[in-house]
Amino acid sequence: KKRYNITLLPGDGIGPEVISIAKNVLQQAGSLEGLEFSFQEMPVGGAALDLVGVPLPEETVSAAKESDAVLLGAIGGYKWDKNEKHMKPETGLLQLRAALKVFANLRPATVLPQLVDASTLKREVAEGVDLMVVRELTGGIYFGVPRGIKTNENGEEVGFNTEVYAAHEIDRIARVAFETARKRRGKLCSVDKANVLDASILWRRRVTALAAEYPDVELSHMYVDNAAMQLVRDPKQFDTIVTNNIFGDILSDEASMITGSIGMLPSASLSDSGPGLFEPIHGSAPDIAGQDKANPLATILSAAMLLKYGLGEEKAAKRIEDAVLGALNKGFRTGDIYSAGTKLVGCKEMGEEVLKSV
Amino acid sequence: KKRYNITLLPGDGIGPEVISIAKNVLQQAGSLEGLEFSFQEMPVGGAALDLVGVPLPEETVSAAKESDAVLLGAIGGYKWDKNEKHMKPETGLLQLRAALKVFANLRPATVLPQLVDASTLKREVAEGVDLMVVRELTGGIYFGVPRGIKTNENGEEVGFNTEVYAAHEIDRIARVAFETARKRRGKLCSVDKANVLDASILWRRRVTALAAEYPDVELSHMYVDNAAMQLVRDPKQFDTIVTNNIFGDILSDEASMITGSIGMLPSASLSDSGPGLFEPIHGSAPDIAGQDKANPLATILSAAMLLKYGLGEEKAAKRIEDAVLGALNKGFRTGDIYSAGTKLVGCKEMGEEVLKSV
Numbered sequence A, B: 001k002k003r004y005n006i007t008l009l010p011g012d013g014i015g016p017e018v019i020s021i022a023k024n025v026l027q028q029a030g031s032l033e034g035l036e037f038s039f040q041e042m043p044v045g046g047a048a049l050d051l052v053g054v055p056l057p058e059e060t061v062s063a064a065k066e067s068d069a070v071l072l073g074a075i076g077g078y079k080w081d082k083n084e085k086h087m088k089p090e091t092g093l094l095q096l097r098a099a100l101k102v103f104a105n106l107r108p109a110t111v112l113p114q115l116v117d118a119s120t121l122k123r124e125v126a127e128g129v130d131l132m133v134v135r136e137l138t139g140g141i142y143f144g145v146p147r148g149i150k151t152n153e154n155g156e157e158v159g160f161n162t163e164v165y166a167a168h169e170i171d172r173i174a175r176v177a178f179e180t181a182r183k184r185r186g187k188l189c190s191v192d193k194a195n196v197l198d199a200s201i202l203w204r205r206r207v208t209a210l211a212a213e214y215p216d217v218e219l220s221h222m223y224v225d226n227a228a229m230q231l232v233r234d235p236k237q238f239d240t241i242v243t244n245n246i247f248g249d250i251l252s253d254e255a256s257m258i259t260g261s262i263g264m265l266p267s268a269s270l271s272d273s274g275p276g277l278f279e280p281i282h283g284s285a286p287d288i289a290g291q292d293k294a295n296p297l298a299t300i301l302s303a304a305m306l307l308k309y310g311l312g313e314e315k316a317a318k319r320i321e322d323a324v325l326g327a328l329n330k331g332f333r334t335g336d337i338y339s340a341g342t343k344l345v346g347c348k349e350m351g352e353e354v355l356k357s358v
């Protein structure tokens, strides 16, 4: 029997609910494929702030680093919104990404035939959308220095951040993107603002140079403002998108909303060698926390990504993906994806339905 | 008779076609309101590069500065895409914005009842959208220093830019936004990334402080990734949006595509005292340039904004707006907004139809 250590980071809001369900699904799918998991739960985000006064405790970092993969629920909530920057739940998440060196964030945005009407886009525009945003996650303006708020020579406050990419940071995320595109439909669109930003000029130059090594992948370039438009105009034109940290933050959220079912979308954050970080792309939804209303499917599908991208256990991953489709095909829907004629269920019941089909 | 000097900057691609039409409409609407215009055409962008080797000649800057308002067509084209940064048409536009100190960029995104089906969003989502993006235009990462591409101590190339806002830059754009919201539906949403960026923390702090002076305006804050989602989910929730240069670039393009008729949308860029810069938000569309296929309405409506925001000539502005609606109500459509049952016309004929109704 193969054994894996998984760190669970339930976090805040609906995080604990969806993690507890995803854990069961993961265990079930694993055991059917001869895998054994041992789980360790650790605090992060607001939960950690309340417990020990920092958003990412040392113990959480060590546990995560020593495990084979990390599954995160969600972080943040109104309660901590006014905190100073270093005491924000979000800061814990950024520190975790940095500590695990997970520079490659894969965010699929797929419109399932069962859910095409959940999109605000017209059926013919939304139908068949299946794209992947590859977002650089540990560099750029999120981490660049110098940064801060200082007082200038006129006694006036000035806020500043640094967008910065070294060649090797661009190359390694571009390689992940080319490999990803190769396994998909072979089309890669690199998004930048090379008509204005120097960092983007270097980005475009490096990505273009690497293309020679991937002759089977068709590379194109697009300015970020145009990409934001094209996602609305015709999202089906995209296969794989690669972009920097901040543009990836914006475009992947836009793309996920285009699918209409953000409660369905998982993500994987990968490093060169250490454990990956897997999490739903939705937030902590404090308004519905603890009410058994959350959609657990994004976290369940994140567990599938954990199996596939984190552990290389494709069969167990496929079991989970199929089980999710199974529950949807039987008509079960949580509130966020409910439509007339389907069966409205809570978070737990949806979890049980998936578990049955694993 | 009131006299105004207008600098016309036709620029590249479809620019000259749409400017020549907008000029006629402006003249006609003005003369009916007792205004006399004298026009001076100057080169900018690719046209200037071809003519004198720089994207923004000195003479163009002086003419623009000495006039009462500037009307721009469009800039850019494949021909100059590989140029070095300082020889790009876009650089000319950025230099012009800086020279005129037009820090406040107003970009309306409105779904006209006549054109609601042009949107890729479902009718019930698109119908009635009427929002205004107030984008900071002369600061932030577009102009921040240090910037460049350098070689680091490992001999590796590094590209970098600086996102930077001083308190007074935030305050002056926020004031324009509060005033704009006050004249609209009294709702202002400030978009930032204050959970990650120091520049955004200062931004949010200053905007919040100013709110006390505008008790009649309801202020809210939203993270940029969420804003990109909400524009797709429910664009009607927005009245006025204020944001920095790069976020405004992305979100205003996304918002314009949501209306489905980017060939219809004008923009105004205003300074504290000097002449404003008015331009359609669409690009130079080199693929249809010179073929009488362009939609001149965005430029015609930019001329209306010039009258209203640039010269304070609201009556003449209203004439143009009504004339555009008149031509649409008669069923005339250029290719980009054509639908079955309407009358397909070229750029010139559309211009003539508007002219008839002024």
Ligand SMILES: CC(C)[C@H](C(=O)O)[C@@H](O)C(=O)O
Pocket: A090, A093, A094, A249, B195, B196, B225
């Ligand atoms: C919570 C926030 C810091 C985070 C980010 O901006 O990366 C989130 O928006 C995301 O996309 O995972």
Ligand SMILES: CC(C)[C@H](C(=O)O)[C@@H](O)C(=O)O
Pocket: A195, A196, A225, B090, B093, B094, B249
């Ligand atoms: C052409 C480019 C430099 C410009 C910008 O990014 O500001 C354009 O996209 C715009 O929005 O007016």
